[in-house]
Amino acid sequence: MTAVLQQVATDGWTRARDGVVRLFRRRRSGAPDSVASELESARAALAEARRRNDDATADRLIAEWSDRLLRDVLTDPAAEPELRALLEELAPGSVTFNGDVSARSAIQAGEIGTLNQHLHFHTATAEPPLTTAAAHRLPAEVPPFVNRDEQRTQLLRAVDERGEAPLVSPLTVVLSGVAGIGKTALAVRFAWELAPRFPAGTFYVDLDQWRTDRSIDVEAVLRHQLRRLGVAEDWLRAEYPALVELYGEKTRGARMALVLDNVWSADEITTLLPASADALVLVTGQRRLPLLEARGAIGLALGPLSPAHSAAMLRKIVTGATGASDAATPTDPADGQPRESPETVDALARLCEGFPAALRAAGTLLHLHRHRGIERLVADLTAQLHERGLPVVEAVWNASYGELPAPAARLYRLLPGHPGYDITVEAAAALLGTGRYEAEDAVEALLGAGLLAVSPAAPVLRGRTRFRLHGLLRSHAVRCADRHGDGAETEEALRRLLVWYRRQAERADRAVQTDRLRLADPVPELPYAPDLAFADEAGARAWLDTERKALYAWVRIAADLGEDTHAWALCEPLWKHYEDHGNHDDAIRAFTPGRDAAERAERPDALIRLRCQLAQALWRAGRAPEADSETERAVRAAASAVPGTRLHASALEFRGKFLAWRGEPDRAVTYFRQSRDIHGALPVPNTYGVLLQGFLLGRALRSAGRPAEAEDELDTALALARASHHLRMTARCLAELGRVHRALGRTGRAVTALTEAAEVEGRRGAGYDEARLHGELAELAGANGDALAAERHRARARELREGAGAAPESS
Template sequence: MLSLRGPAGLGKTELARLIARTSLDRFPDGVLSVDLDDFRLDGALDPGDVLAQLLGSLDVEPALLEAQFKARCRQYWNRTAQARLVLIVDNARYASEVVPLLPASGGSLVIVASHGPLHDLEDGTAIDFPLPPLAERAAAELLGLIVRDQRLAEDPEAVRALVRLCDGLPAALHVAGRWVRAHRLRPLSRLIPELQGELTDKGVSGVERVWDTAYGRLSVPAALLYRLLAHHPGTTFTVDSATALLGSGQESCEAALEELDRAGLLDLSPGDGRLRLPGPLRAHALRRSRSDAEEGEVSAARTRVLRWYVRQAQRADRFAAGRRLVVADTLAPVPGAPDVALADPEEATDDGDRAARAVRAARWLHEERHALVACARAAYDLGLDAEVVALSEPAWTYGLDHPHRSDAVQVFRLAVAAAVRHGRNAAWLVRTRCQLARPLWESGELGDAARELASAEAAVALLGDDVRDRKLRASVLEFRGMLNGARGEWAAAVADFARSRDVHLAIRNPYGAMLQTYRMGEARLKLGELDAARSLLEEAHAEAVTLRRERMMRRTGFALADVLARLGRTDEARELYEQSLEGARERRSDFDQARVHDALGRLEEAAGLGARAAEHRAAAHDIRRRNGLA
């Protein structure tokens, strides 16, 4: 392990990446990188969410992610036991944040970047490498690499003066180099004294002088964007979200970003589409905001980008999950902030395009998860209760695709608090408490889940009698049935699902009725009532096919196959299982492939086909091994 430490702006992150790039021949399994500041909420860090990202980078499917932290640690150890990789952990504050992330293999390299020493790392576990500011000679060499200008060789005295202004910080040298490059016709002997004279009386450090000079030469839109980026809800941003922050259209924002890049105040080179204002520059931008912002400038921008994020999340939610029950009004387009280019699956011309559009929308929710959590917190702090509740709806869709994630649960808790504080919208109270209850019982917190559902049921009495409110009543019954199932009380669950189905039938909601029929069939199966389960699941599967609800077609088909297998109808069960396996392979779903292989293994074993059963068991084991579960 290598520990790189020193003040912000010294280039620790870039040095870590350089070491990783030059070491790839010794570490053929590649490079993992995680910035712990991306996971902090009010300073607190959830290491389980960091492990979830690392496991995802190791191609572990979200559905196969262990729920409990200790189990997730074991999964990570299993997945890295034979690995030879480089792990970069950026912005660590304590050794306790780093220890759970260490790969199990002694053949891996870990590089930790921190501002200060990590005293509680065990002696001998890391090579501690404090990074001092660059010496004058090294700083001059770096400046020469940045600028590559003949004037540097012609006027070494001016170079020394410029280097001293930068205090040996590579981040400042990059800004200074671009500043010099922007004034190619002036000799350095005149340029540097002008800079020094302009800033002598400002009483700030040399680095601050360089940044202030670059900032002072920006156009009005670029200077405004620089100030506002310090208030972006996420630590990383995209051109789209920066446009929403600025609020003057995409062309204006793109021009401002390019100007910031030319000035050395931003790096547009990252290839993943996500940009970052480095820590020292973010702090500088915040100082400029405090001193230069016009009245209302920051609050207007924060509200604008927050509402833009809410609208984009609502669009992504609908595109990923389809039309479903929601309790928040859809926000209108934000002036000066175009929508993200997500395509509506309902406008697709074929099933493949429809599925691809849904996947892209779901991916957007995952990519922006940190910003969405930050938006929920900011909205709550600003008293924007409707926006907090609205964000809980896409968090639900994200949570279904990425179970056991504490970031989604944080949004659900904020949404409950916002609904309670608002106090005048019964639908919010019902919906948000139901959303919070599910991850609670999935984590084994059955008592807390029951209390949330009891509060939701109390709020049901305040609902009206329109279609949406009746759907909410049915939803509470469904959640109650699911909680009873988690308790093992399947007879009570059947009764709850049946009551929920009756409501959906009364309001002519075929999808809701089909879903409750499916849940009843699963509950009957748990009770051992095979004929009743078969009849219900056949009905649900046929309706899912009619409605073209692909996810429910998969779920109902697999459940029906389980019942048919237990009834001894082997050929029918095998056909459904093989359809499920083909679909899982097309979706590249390891979770579904593993469980179908398990089911086929049991089916073939019961049919006396031991060799085929062994093949399926081996395939399931191989999938789990790849995901760190075996």
């Protein structure tokens, strides 16, 4: 409401007022005229209070209207998406909740005070890194929670006894059990309850977010965790061994808790365990992990809830949904609804067989249909259980699906085709193909029916709420699609979503880097789904990384659909993401079908480009023979199909880089020189291409033991970099010249060049590169017996590491 009333002195007042009136009218919280009149009065009173500098009155007015709005939402949780949309409309990106707490979870807590504590307004930014140790990145609990007292007692005893033993590894607890038994809920509850004991932070990672083709991208998870631990983005470019070392340094001795959800094997998480005996790791999975238990982990197997606890949970769900106390019966006579007998509730609980997922689904269904009574639901579920042999949770979800409006039911059937971890309203609109408003209504209906949830990994990213269809529901949605959908419906939706993702990826890629070699014509604006807003480069990068699982998968899906142009074109915006993150396996899985699609589409230029990009992923993944073949074929094809062009020069560059990587710098020299000459001979010479190839040529010559020749090439490249005011290439050329001078025995000139390179990196804010250069200078000073200079450079490197959050916590 602050966002509304703060429009007092702006042109946005009418829009703000009308939005609130519309919200209250839809929720039957007052006549439109009276609400509008009251808002106008509140606006006038607030303006007068501010004119008199009467902060107390201003705060009271805002608090009164905030409470009114929040009470409206609390009496109808389905209003939360509309409230969020209204606030986003008034102040885009300004709504967030403490940590990862979502509005929906706070609303379901059933207390205005709770929601007031969580709701804040702020300037829209990307998710900030941790700047202090005390931060909790956990999903919100989804109430109610009952029993599990035995496991809780075991865990608390283990935590209490932990301090008495001089151990070096974290306390690890493995919660195992079948899907839907409540493992994640228990782990999250434990983490929240114990959070005050872990001042270094509590964190949640769902490995399913990072799983592709049954394997985990551990390197990507490490970067994700290091980012949360406060490490600056610049320092996350390091190779995998350096990231492992940095993670160990950041977590050494840290009192932190980590929830690792959906773990399949011990090998998946070994690298992710904090290097601290004072840490707690809660692992969930469907199977026990004997290897972890053999190393001292505690195994806690979860079974179904008892009948008494099942009934208690069901009562809490139903009474919580209607706002009654735990002692109340499932329905309230004041609401004109009959009370149900405890026996009826017990009968429904028994049908759910102790599975929290089934109990939650049944409770949600009761809340949606308060007037039908539990007896009818019990009778319907019993019939499905006995006549069709369906598990109760399946029967409940079937009933919930059957009550959905047609667009929501169609979205539910289509969601399993989405290849990502979670989804936004904009992507849902592309699936449906009917515009944003219908997608919003469909998402809201699925949330209200309990068939969709706010994403636990990133509930709100840069002002956009993300939603997730978890594993059991995804399987149910597939079965609904088999029964009620048709192949044509699914394929059309996939094609729409494919094109939408390609368009957003192209737009994000151009926001990251405007001028680079691209071959595909960009996708025009689409009439059936809105574009995302990329306010800046950081926002574009964040979206590309958040959607990485979907984006890389879309290349294969496009090829399977016969959309070869989309398949190879999607690889273009993925290239920069791959260069920044080094996710070699993802790139190979995408660039291989992309290469084949370009060949089928008879696009020799795209085929050359994809061969080069695939080759780089291959050699960095250690698959040198395949990379050798790809680069050689790319160079031959470019010389034949596009000789003397920028693409020909690019193919030569990739071939040279591969040979240099393989330890053949003498052979690489030839390719870099040819590439540079082509860039210089273009009708409009490519200055940056000449500069880059000159640098690569000089570096290869130094590696080949030809420093004198390298000096000539690097001097020329440095002059071009200075003339172009290209700070990054200026620093790179200076650094390489410093190494050449050192190889030639010119220590003084080496120090001068490396020092200037470090200064340039500092000016452009490249702390990681500057620190590496100070490391070189320290080594050089030490080799020359200058201990004071060596320590000075080491101190500067430490200062840069600390400023970037990349130093050990103990320092």
